[in-house]
Amino acid sequence: MTTLVGLDLTGRRVVVVGAGVVGTRRARRLIEDGARVVLVDPSPSEDARRMASHGDVEVVERAVVASDLDGAWLVVAATDDPALNAEVARWCLAGRTWCVNASGFRAGTARVAASSTHGDLTVGVVSAGDPDPRRVATVRDALASHVESGAVDLRRRRKRRGRVVLVGSGPGDPGLVPVAGLEALATADVVVTDRLGATALLDRLPADVEIVNVGKSPTNHPVPQAEINAILVDRALRGLTVVRFKGGDPYVFGRGGEEVHACRRAGVEVSVVPGITSAFSVPALAGIPVTQRGVATSVHVTSGHVGADAAALAALAAGATVVFLMGVSALPGICAAALEQGVAADLPVAMIEQGSTATERVTRATVGTAAQVASTAGVRAPAIIVMGRVAAPGFLDDPVCATTGVSDDD
Template sequence: MTSLVGLDLAGRRVVVVGAGAVGVRRTRRFLEDGARVVLVDPDPSDDARRMASHGDVDLLERQVAETDLDDAWLVVAATADDTVNARVSAWCEDRRTWCVNASDARTGSARVAATGRHGDLAIGVVGVEAPDPRRAATVRDALVRHVSAGQVDLRRHRPGHGRVVLVGSGPGDPDLLTTGGREAVRTADVVVTDRLGATGILDELPDDVLVVDVGKSPTNHPVPQEEINRILVEHALAGRTVVRFKGGDPYVFGRGGEEVHACRAAGVEVEIVPGITSAFSVPALAGIPVTQRGVATSVLVTSGHAGADPATTGALAAGATVVLLMAVTSLPDICAAALADGVDPDLPVAVVERGSTAHERVTRATVATASTVMADAGVRPPAIVVIGRVAAEGFLDDPVCATGPSRRRHDG
């Protein structure tokens, strides 16, 4: 009978005898687990030599000796010679050291599971009789897909230390929430959510997950930041896993840093799962590249709350793309200041409302006309404002427009 056991190999010596394709493949896996790997082979592969040249492994270019197994926690016999593999397995048996015999699993004392990962879970499959690696891998893949599809409740059932996970949910389309973000949400006992982002995924959570809505709008801040911080800390100190579900990325005008400070000050473990920031993804989905060789080689991301500051008008005057978040109200003042600083009045402006969603709308104007055009169109938050040559309508459809001056000169 074979028992499935997880081994913690971090910092521990693992000896792999045979530095061919099989040995190198196993070595890479052990390195991911943090093991100290020693490769032994008189004629190692080029891949093994490259790994050794980077200092990832210790490579012994000679025949294996029994003393090579000293202090080893795990040994893998992966040579092309069945006799050598059997000899290594026998040495391990005498030493009571776990050994994987890659050529004959029945003579080794251990087997390497076909393993997949989902967050902090490792899902492994091991054959208990004649080894069939492809069969084990097929079953493993099916199990991982089942868990990844949200068919399993991933919340912890044993009491433990609470923690807070700041998850960036992206611009709004649930398909743009990262895999890591989905996994974190599915482990939550409590979700403290913004009004924006991929909030639709919260409908998939079990009914007993507490969802706390602290979302803000430009004219309505029902829950002050200090109260949000208190909610996070209070639930975490009660032993719960708390996901702070934030639109975009937590550290791009998301006050993620303030929430991390609050958690750390209270002694609460806090993790970050970055999100796809709306500053770049929303323009991209609307056909606006925020940089383009020869047209815009730098980009400034700023908040409309900063108003018409010198950094914004200076970037526009220098030909950079400026992306403004939370700037619908302040856009007229910003454009007026830009004009006063000599920015081209015909410089394109694009405002993307509810980017990445089915309700997305793009309104275009220039620095000179933006105030009037946006008011007439009834533009409302949430919206991303892009100012620069890349914001011109049809920019990517016009080869002349989409190539910079230097490229046009080169083309004659």
């Protein structure tokens, strides 16, 4: 009979006997769990020596003796000699120390589960009979995929302190939401959501999850930021898990910093799941690399709703790619300021509406024509505006254009 138990090895001594391929692999996982790992082997592998050189493990370069196990909370017998592993297991049994015998479970007193971690939840699988690592790993991976999909209700049943998780939902395509974001949604009692981003995922939530829509549009801000902050704090102080579901990345013009400040001032636990910012992902999906060796070696991202600031104009003049977020209404002023700054009128401009979604549209122009083209085409927010040589139509299809300035030696 096997009982699955979780061990907290943080800061605790764990001895791994055998510093070959198996031993170093086991050691690496134990390090990730926070254990103080000691590797004992008369001929440690180069990998083990490198780990020791970084201070990740202690290596004892000699044959193991029983006293090496003194003070250990867990021992892993991982040499390529089954008889030695069995002897180490007998020492552990005599000393009442749990031992994983890599040569076979029945000669040891413990086995390490194949596990996956999902936030503060770990799912583990072990063989109750003879070891079958590939079978166990297959089951573990299937369970992990199911949990990561967001299809499992991960909400807490036992009440605890409330918390807030800021989740970046990317540019809009649900497939671009990070796994950690899906898992956070599955833990939510309350979701405070923007208008933009992968909001289609909210349809998957259980019916009793509270959804608070605080979305803004360029001319309509129905819920002020101070009120959003208050909602987050209020629900968390009630002991609820609150997910702030934000378009793009919380810290890229998403006011995530303000929300974190509000939570911390109120003593509310808060964490952040970064998202894929639309500033880079939307151009990429539209075939625009915001940097290209020999063409654009830097990129400047700015909030376009205030117009062209001095830094953006300087970047354009220097040949950098400039990405404007929320800049549709300010586009005429941006283009006029760029031309006054001496930016070439024929510098390419790409306007990408509804990026990453089925209704994505890309409109091409130049700095000299963009304002008129946008007006004629009816370009509307949400849209990303990219200015720079990389925004030229067919940039990636033209090897001459895409490699301008790059030599064979670069």
